[in-house]
Every structure is written in C-alpha cells, then in structure tokens.
Amino acid sequence: MILDVLENAPRYAALHPQFAKAFAFLTQTSLKDLSLGKLAIDGERLFAIVAKEAGRSTDEAVLETHQKHIDIQLILDGTDTMGWKAKSRCCQPTKTYDPKADEQCFADTPDGWVAVPHGHFVIFFPEDAHAPLVSPGQLHKVVVKVAITP
DSSP states (O other), rough: EEEEEEEGGGGGGGTTTTTTHHHHTTTTGGGGSSOOOOOEETTTTTEEEEEEEEOOOOOOOOOOSSSSEEEEEEEEEEEEEEEEEGGOOOOBBBBBBBBTTTTTEEOOOSEEEEEEEEEEEEETTEEEEEEEEOSEEEEEEEEEEESSSS
C-alpha cells in the first residue's frame, strides 16, 4: 500500500508500465466534472471508476482484494478512512474469488486504518486487502484500475 499526495505521483511511474498513463489521467483538471461510472483510459488494461457514495461505519466496512488489478484511489471530496490488512493474514473469506468482478471479500478485521483526505491517493496492490468508503458523509472519488499484466 502507498499513500501520498497527487503532486508526488511521478515518483511512482516506474512501478508499473501503466502508472504514468494512470497518473496523467488523474492529474487532469476536470476530474470533478467527470460522469459517474466506468471510463476507458486504455481498454481493460487501464480504466477509471468515478463514484459518489455514502460513507459507512468501520463495522460495515468489508476487506476486499483483487487479483487482476492494482487500485489507485484518489479522493476528490471528503475523507475516506480505509482499513488495511495483508492478504496473507486474511483467513475469513466471505465468498470465493469472483474472476468477473476481480474481487474476494473477507470478514477479517483490518490491522490498521488510514484517513485519506481530498487530494490524496492510495495504491492497493493484490497483496493489500482494503476496506474503503468509511466516512460519516458522502465521498467523491476516482478509482483507477491498472491491470497487473499490461
């Protein structure tokens, strides 16, 4: 997991062949004006999901993991307090891995929580179980999905 401010995004471009393109998309000035839903950036290898969702409590939060994608989550409005736990330490799956949704969920309790405010991003790799959308209010965010295999 990586947490940083968008101004430092160029530091991470070398971590994956699609990261430079992903951060170029995230640094455009009109993100708040984007339509909600899925947006293609580079086909299924790189796409964004723009969402406005009501926050939930830590008790309602669910740890999730992905096998095919890395998440880059940028908060546009609000503060998303996200839970984290190493996937290797998760032992309470609530369902089997769904390859179509690229998701597996766990009932484990996160080992830690991190507040991700407006203008900050977090990168979750497949080994990072994460529980997003914890907030007392509505969140506006962009999640860029980067395919593991470019």
